[in-house]
Amino acid sequence: MDAKRIIKELGLKATPKRMAILEILSEEFVYLGPEEIWRRLQARFKRIGLPTVYRNLEELSHGEVIMKIIHPNRKLYYYYCNNTNHHHHFVCIACRKVQDLEFCGEEHIIKEVEGALGGKVVSHLFQVYGLCRECSHANAISL
Amino acid sequence: MDAKRIIKELGLKATPKRMAILEILSEEFVYLGPEEIWRRLQARFKRIGLPTVYRNLEELSHGEVIMKIIHPNRKLYYYYCNNTNHHHHFVCIACRKVQDLEFCGEEHIIKEVEGALGGKVVSHLFQVYGLCRECSHANAISL
C-alpha cells in the first residue's frame, strides 16, 4: 500500500496526517468510524483535530481504496479495500469485519429497471450483514 | 388501506395523529422525511410535535407497510409499501418516487456467504438509485 501514490492520484497533498489515516485503515480488517480513527491518530500526533479526520476521510473516499460503509445506524464508517473491480461487501455485525462478495447481479437490475420500469440506473447499494465464520461460532452477539 | 387495523396489529393505539401519519404516507408515491410529514400534519392538527412524528414513524416502521429508505445522505425517510413479499426498491433520485423491484438474488448471496466465507447472513440491504421513466426523459437533474 503506497499511501503517497494513492493520495497524489487524488490530487491531494501527502501530509503526514493524511497518510496516517490511510495507513490506519489499510491495516484493519474492520470498518472504523471517524472518532475511532482519531483516537488512534492521537497516539502518533499530539495535535490532531477531529474535523481533519472527517475531512480527510471524505476526500479519501473519493478514490478507489477507501469505501464508506452504509450503516443502518446512519453514522459514518470507512473501510480500506484495494479490490478495484466492482463488488460489494459482507459486513459482520458482531466484529465489524468486512469481506468482499463476488455476487452482484447488476445486469439483472439494469435489465429490470430499464426494461419493465423504463428508468435509468445510476447507482446501487448492496450490502450484506451477518456473522462471519468466527462470530457465527461464538454465541454472544452484540450488534 | 385500513389504518386502524394496521396500527392495532402493531399493538398500538389508533390515535388520530398516528392514523394521519399512516394515511399521508399511503397517499404518496414518494418517500418522505419526518419534517415533511410534520408540515403536512400541521394542516390537519393545530398542535402537533415533531418528536411525535419521529416516534410514530419509528413505531410504524416495525410493521409490514412502512419502510425506512436507507439514503446515502443518512437522513431518515419513510415509504408506504403494501407489498408483503420480500422485495427491494428502485428510488428515483430526482422525484423521489419509489418502485418495487422483483430482482433480489438472496439465494445467491446466501450460497456465497455460507459457502465460500463460512458466515451466516442476517439481513441484506439492496437499493437501486436512478431516474424513473418520467425523470429520465426530463433533462434537469437535481439530487
Place this chain on the structure above:
DNA sequence: AGATAATTAGAAATAGATTCTATTTAGAGC
C-alpha cells in the same frame, strides 16, 4: 530557500434526532 495554495487546529455552529416531564387521551371494563 521562497512563494503560494492547500491543509490544519480549535472553537463554534449546525441540524437532525432524541429525551424528559407534565398533561392529555384511547380504549378496556363496567
Place this chain on the structure above:
DNA sequence: GCTCTAAATAGAATCTATTTCTAATTATCT
C-alpha cells in the same frame, strides 16, 4: 356512557455526530 389506567402527546430541552469558520501552518512547486 362513565371511569380508570396505561399509552401517547406537546413543547422545551438536550444530545451528538458532523460541518463550518478563521487564523496559523505546511507541502510542494520553482
